């Protein structure tokens with residue numbers, strides 16, 4: 330495992346109060362509790378709406394999943410499926426789901442849900458505050474007690490900083506009394522004009538595992554492009570990528586060593602009910618630690634990572 334960075338420094342806090350007050354206190358007028366019925370005409374999930382001079386964002390308490398983010402005067406950063414059902418317990422297609430404590434298929438038991446368990450669980454809003462630069466920081470927390478799906482108990486805290494850019498700070502603590510392995514990814518669905526014209530810079534020369542070819546190991550020369558289905562896992566990947574599309578997108582990570590590039594392409598998308606013909610409108614460039622980069626944590630040990638996304 331890679332050496333852990335120090336805990337992320339706390340920023341200058343302008344206002345701070347318990348999250349429960351956030352919805353009544355005029356000092357927290359930037360934060361509104363709403364639901365998927367009000368915003369998308371499809372009830373089922375509790376949502377948070379953040380509106381400031383810097384940005385507008387929608388966050389689902391299920392999965393601590395950012396569904397929408399747009400910095401003021403900028404194009405929306407994320408793609409959200411127009412066909413996602415917003416049903417409790419069902420993964421929402423789009424935004425930035427967090428896949429954890431395992432990424433992709435569970436390698437010990439493929440009958441377990443894909444991409445772990447936290448994306449379909451309700452998280453707690455532990456804190457909300459406005460920072461001195463006008464960004465809003467939400468702290469969301471999830472505690473897993475340990476069960477048949479994943480025996481080790483763990484605590485997961487995701488700070489989401491909503492300003493000119495979108496920042497995630499993840500802290501994961503193994504609260505079990507034995508070591509446990511965790512793999513995870515922030516599975517960003519970026520809004521693009523046409524996936525067939527997208528080029529991802531920052532993976533040139535990298536080795537990848539190709540999921541479309543039984544995980545054969547290959548090497549990328551040049552930009553990552555998306556002509557048809559692409560499903561690749563880059564281990565030990567660089568920390569910086571640029572997604573070239575009109576209004577290009579940048580991703581900068583700290584202690585995220587795995588990058589996954591995914592788009593199903595027309596044929597596979599036609600078999601996925603909440604994608605279908607909409608596959609052209611997004612590209613997934615996911616950041617986390619999976620496969621060889623997975624985190625093995627001792628009892629009581631914590632690991633941290635950060636991801637900054639913007640246009």
Ligand SMILES: O=P(O)(O)OC[C@H]1O[C@@H](O)[C@H](O)[C@@H](O)[C@@H]1O
Pocket residue numbers: 420433443444516540560561589591615
């Ligand atoms: O449909 P899901 O479970 O959200 O997964 C979507 C895709 O997520 C990607 O991260 C995987 O590499 C793909 O293999 C997978 O199909």
